[in-house]
Amino acid sequence: MAALLEIRALSRTFGGLFAVSDVDLDVNPGEIHCLIGPNGAGKSTLFKLVMGTYTPTHGSIRFDGEDITQMTPFRRVNLGMSIKMQAPSVFRALPVWQNVHIALQRRVPRRLLAAEEGRLLDLLGLTAEAARPAGELSHGQQQWLEIGMALALQPKLLLLDEPTAGLSPEETFRTGELVKRLAQAGMTVMVVEHDMDFVRQIATRVTVLHLGKIFAEGSVEAIVADPAVAEIYLGTPHANADS
């Protein structure tokens, strides 16, 4: 089966720093592909290159058989990808329901909008907060709202950058179950995570990024057992990987 996302020789520099350096990566349909690595490894930068909010210095990206390297972000979204970014980015001044509405209205016909909106708010557990400005939600709720908005687009490829930051262990587990359900329904998911329990819960494949480069790739078990991977984490005191 052809890969849904094919990244080839991808690099991005900031000044002299290679944030992403010569990365080759395939993401296959239906997999939950976790991207791990110490702080500053280049994970978020790689996601932004895939979405097109950063342009690569070098290399190419294909999505669903199409070269998207030079494509604007909104066109990529319309090809079937969406993202929940690391820093919460919801429309803070707008009420929660309107955030969801704006995410849904491209896809859902007008007469079905109210029902879909209610369903999604319910799934997010935000029905009671629907009328509040999104900026007043807790950090965790904002994360969920943003995941919900990314889901509203029903993408082929969903990118989640640290979806569990700020969530309680129980909410984290529920997020994991949701991601697994999405994958079973045919969605391809890429997740950047520091929480190794969460990675164990969901990952079908893991890629380790270090200093912008691919350091290791394999099953969760193989990655967890790899002493070299443990070493790069130990070398960076801020990483909050599972000890």
Added chain:
Amino acid sequence: MFQRLNGPQTLGNGRGFWIGALAVFAVAVAFPAVADPYDVGNFAYFLIWIFMALGLCLMWGYGGMLSFGQTFFFGLGGYGYGVIEINIGAAHGGSLAALVLAVSVAALAAAILGYFMIYGRIGGVFFGIVTLSTTLALAAFVGQTAGPEWTVGTARLNGFNGMQGMSSLQLPWFGRDIDLEESALYYFLLVLLAATYVGLRLLVNSRFGNVLVAIREDPQRAELLGYDVRRYQLVTFVIGSLLAGLSGALYTAWGQFITPSSIGLPAAAMPIVWVAFAGRSDLTATFVGTFVLLFAFQTITIYSEQSALVLMGLLLVATVLFAPRGLMVGVGQSLARYSARRGG
């Protein structure tokens, strides 16, 4: 249809509001019957400016684009009407054609200027700088056209002394022309303004409006939901600027006179004062607030023009300090809270 007039992007969505709005409209319709013609002409003059205020409200309050260029487009519309009307004549719908063409010129200019700014990613404070420079350049250019060589066809631009000789609007009506002056002009403006207000309410409460406020809040998030952000911004800029062009063309038709001082700096600041004072986040607030300000300004100007200008400045400062979202929006929100308490 009625439902689509209302929504999260406007204050005043209930039945009470619309009954009040219809009552105000009815009073406005009855006004010429009871007022003297001088006052009717004066009120017509106030209505003319509200188009450009609503346009700025759309761009700035809803779209997050603060344009200092409203009087640039006002000037294009105003001079455009003069030049075209003088050349083609007012009869047989000529002046109406001049109005439409002048507004089209303004819209085309907005599309070109907007394209270079928005697709050139000129954002934030530079958006203001570019629009202001364009405005000042036009004022300076028209100002030096005093010589007889500055004519377009038979229309003479006439520099700082101002262009004149165009005729008022003539509405073709079953084989004869109705001269739109005094109360006829007043009614024409009233209907046009009501239609513009309703049209803009439909727009901001539509899907387009949802995306527009989303872009104001976070353009990147809007783009990552699949919206072509720059196209939305360009369309909004064209609509907002076109309304300034409409104000300009109507102004020239009303007074049969226009000078470069309608374009230059003090004039360019006025729409911003009106909209900031009234409350840029709401169309109704902008409408009412602009009318109130124009009325107050003119009333005070009768006594002293200097003190009127100073008062405008003070008002702007007071608004920014005490009601940063605008005075009329504050009033509107209090009214909404009051009626919600009474209703519930």
